[in-house]
Amino acid sequence: MGRAAVSEAIMAQALAQSLTAFLITDAREADFPIVYANDAFLDLTGYNRKEIYGRNCRFLQGDDRDQPGRETVQRALSRHEPYRVIFRNYRKDGTLFLNELAIAPLRDEKGIVTHFVGSQNKVPYENLALLRDEALALLEQLTAREREVLAMMVDGQGNKSVARSLHISPRTAEKHRQRVLRKMGVGSVATLTQYAIAAEHGAMLSAA
Ligand SMILES: Cc1cc2nc3c(=O)[nH]c(=O)nc-3n(C[C@H](O)[C@H](O)[C@H](O)COP(=O)(O)O)c2cc1C
Known part of the structure; x- marks a missing residue:
């Protein structure tokens, strides 16, 4: 059986329509601003694109910055390693949710890291x-x-x-x-x- 071809347009739609929240940040810009977020991310956090594009994702932590995963995320980002961590995050309306974040570097054809992808999963408190x-x-x-x-x-x-x-x-x-x-x-x-x-x-x- 041959491999079924999936066009880039279909790939892009799959990601945009995915019910899993995800976003892309630019690794070439200082402080990794958000350059894309899918609808699931907007649904999860209550923000619209205008409010978040150009910002670093840490705004989701609000004033609750004393968090265990911060340093290890910084290290993973500087080493270009994939990483998974749970953060306490806040929606636009101020409500708290536990966010299991998975990040991974994205490379151009020369192998240079140009972006990071991050996907966000709400963790139920019971888990x-x-x-x-x-x-x-x-x-x-x-x-x-x-x-x-x-x-x-x-x-x-x-x-x-x-x-x-x-x-x-x-x-x-x-x-x-x-x-x-x-x-x-x-x-x-x-x-x-x-x-x-x-x-x-x-x-x-x-x-x-
Ligand atoms: C692609 C990507 C997605 C991220 N998503 C989130 C997120 O959803 N919630 C969050 O609290 N931090 C997220 N972060 C982590 C923050 O942007 C930041 O790296 C982290 O808070 C540690 O750095 P700081 O101590 O300078 O804030 C994400 C980072 C990247 C690169």
Whole structure:
């Protein structure tokens, strides 16, 4: 069977009509302004295009800027890595929603990153609570040393940096890292980060 051809026009329509919110920011301009948002994004946030084009997406955080994912997003953007994170965001009418954001770099034909795509998914509060409970149950299986390693991993530190802080060899750090991932039942540090962020948001939301 041959591959069915999909024209670029159909691709563009698919994205525009998708019920998943998404937008594109310009990576060549300072501070990555929004240059496109689909209707689903407008429906999710309550803004119209005029109000958001040209702005950085952080306006969705309002004054609630003390958020766990900010630094790691900045790092992923500067390294041109895809990334997933949950933010507390606010609609135009001021109501709060949990936004699971996924970002990825887009490259031109020369391989240069010219844009980023971001898609936004509203996370139900119950899911966050589940994720948090799951994370806490798994954390209990870790030794004190493994928890220290976990905290550093979530913070984006590599084996060398972990080894230096804990005065152990990079090989031992790698062993700890493997054991933490195995005990937490996850394949990657990205999923661990999701757990940690869920726990942190959960704590903030239940304190509110
Ligand atoms: C493509 C793209 C989409 C983004 N979407 C959102 C979003 O929906 N909500 C949000 O709070 N931040 C979003 N951000 C992240 C912010 O723009 C910003 O990078 C983040 O707040 C960290 O930087 P800051 O500490 O300078 O604000 C997005 C970033 C990019 C590149």
